[in-house]
Amino acid sequence: MIVGIPREIKNNENRVAITPAGVTSFVDSGHTVLVEKEAGIGSGFTNEDYSNAGAIIVELAKDVWAQSDMVMKVKEPLRSEYDYFREGLILFTYLHLAADPKLTQALIDKGVTAIAYETVELNNTLPLLTPMSEVAGRMAAQIGSQFLQKSHGGQGILLSGVPGVSRGKVTIIGGGIVGTNAAKIAVGLGADVTVLDLNANRLRQLDDIFGNQIKTLISNPYNIADAVKDADLLIGAVLIPGAKAPKLVTEDMVKTMKPGSVIVDVAIDQGGIVETIDHVTTHDNPTFEKHNIIHYSVANMPGAVPRTSTIALTNVTVPYALQISNKGVCKAISENEVLKRGVNIAKGYVTHKAIAKDLGYNY
Ligand code: NAD
Numbered sequence: 001m002i003v004g005i006p007r008e009i010k011n012n013e014n015r016v017a018i019t020p021a022g023v024t025s026f027v028d029s030g031h032t033v034l035v036e037k038e039a040g041i042g043s044g045f046t047n048e049d050y051s052n053a054g055a056i057i058v059e060l061a062k063d064v065w066a067q068s069d070m071v072m073k074v075k076e077p078l079r080s081e082y083d084y085f086r087e088g089l090i091l092f093t094y095l096h097l098a099a100d101p102k103l104t105q106a107l108i109d110k111g112v113t114a115i116a117y118e119t120v121e122l123n124n125t126l127p128l129l130t131p132m133s134e135v136a137g138r139m140a141a142q143i144g145s146q147f148l149q150k151s152h153g154g155q156g157i158l159l160s161g162v163p164g165v166s167r168g169k170v171t172i173i174g175g176g177i178v179g180t181n182a183a184k185i186a187v188g189l190g191a192d193v194t195v196l197d198l199n200a201n202r203l204r205q206l207d208d209i210f211g212n213q214i215k216t217l218i219s220n221p222y223n224i225a226d227a228v229k230d231a232d233l234l235i236g237a238v239l240i241p242g243a244k245a246p247k248l249v250t251e252d253m254v255k256t257m258k259p260g261s262v263i264v265d266v267a268i269d270q271g272g273i274v275e276t277i278d279h280v281t282t283h284d285n286p287t288f289e290k291h292n293i294i295h296y297s298v299a300n301m302p303g304a305v306p307r308t309s310t311i312a313l314t315n316v317t318v319p320y321a322l323q324i325s326n327k328g329v330c331k332a333i334s335e336n337e338v339l340k341r342g343v344n345i346a347k348g349y350v351t352h353k354a355i356a357k358d359l360g361y362n363y
Contacts, residue, residue: 001325002032004068006061007039010075014042014306017072020053022318027054031325034058043310085110090329097344098358107345120342131312136301137181140264144233147262147294155260160190167192171227174237175202178266182235187213194227229256236265236273245270259292268297
């Protein structure tokens with residue numbers, strides 16, 4: 001199979017859908033990999049890195065799309081890329097079609113087989129989303145500690161404290177992938193960490209992982225109010241699958257925080273859990289202040305660390321892509337339920353129940 005890797009064209013997107021190591025895996029299995037010139041540069045991979053791994057460097061995006069049986073990307077195709085769609089093309093990328101009816105229709109009209117990273121589902125987990133949650137969770141603690149510095153407008157505290165000075169307090173609401181990874185880094189920084197979750201079993205698992213390095217609290221408005229008031233750094237990490245994030249932290253709770261404290265709401269991509277956050281921020285202008293609290297609400301946090309994110313993402317996408325290229329898409333899907341759940345569009349139909357329902361297609 002010929003596998004094509006175009007350069008990402010979304011603003012500030014520096015990730016790429018394959019690393020040189022990934023190229024080697026395809027080439028060793030007898031496939032051809034076309035990489036658009038400079039596609040990896042934002043993630044620190046040069047054209048030479050790719051050609052040394054066995055890829056063919058192609059000058060123009062249109063040729064990558066036209067010559068490939070399967071195109072792998074990171075972000076959903078933008079309008080200018082719809083012209084490259086054609087019957088029989090396999091597209092493997094993040095798609096988020098429920099939020100994008102125009103892209104959905106374009107894929108249907110052109111007969112593309114579209115497989116979305118975010119709907120590949122294994123035992124009720126989303127293995128191709130997990131690495132980005134790991135990155136964002138770890139970043140949340142790191143970024144929060146940075147904005148607590150006076151030079152960044154924060155209280156001017158060091159999360160670890162020093163001998164004779166108390167440690168900073170980190171409250172994490174939501175103890176899933178983001179929350180656990182935020183806790184790992186916050187504990188590593190020496191902070192006094194509290195994690196709240198609605199799920200008592202999840203808190204038991206966290207207790208097993210961290211022992212007495214963290215406190216766990218069941219999530220309810222009373223405990224949230226207490227933990228928010230105490231927090232120097234508050235991290236939002238809640239997810240209710242398929243739903244908007246609930247506003248668990250009210251404006252009144254935010255007002256009880258010490259001036260110069262920091263909120264990093266990682267759940268902002270689902271609307272956020274903090275009432276005082278009314279907009280998404282960007283890496284160029286990541287924070288705003290309300291009630292003397294620094295609010296950080298960047299929806300694509302992994303974009304700030306494209307090299308780590310690219311490697312983490314491709315570690316998990318390439319094995320699935322290899323199944324598709326080795327067996328052909330029909331056999332790969334029929335033999336693997338996990339991958340099958342990733343298929344959003346095939347033969348001109350929406351094949352994913354939730355997307356069909358959201359966008360009003362027959363299923
Ligand atoms: P997850 O499913 O692993 O964890 C979510 C946790 O929230 C679960 O443990 C669940 O029990 C808990 N929860 C649900 N309702 C709760 C409540 N009322 N109180 C406390 N906890 C509650 O999800 P995840 O992978 O950790 O993702 C968390 C959020 O981070 C999602 O919205 C995800 O899209 C987002 N995210 C954002 C970025 C970014 O760049 N901003 C990057 C990756 C992920």
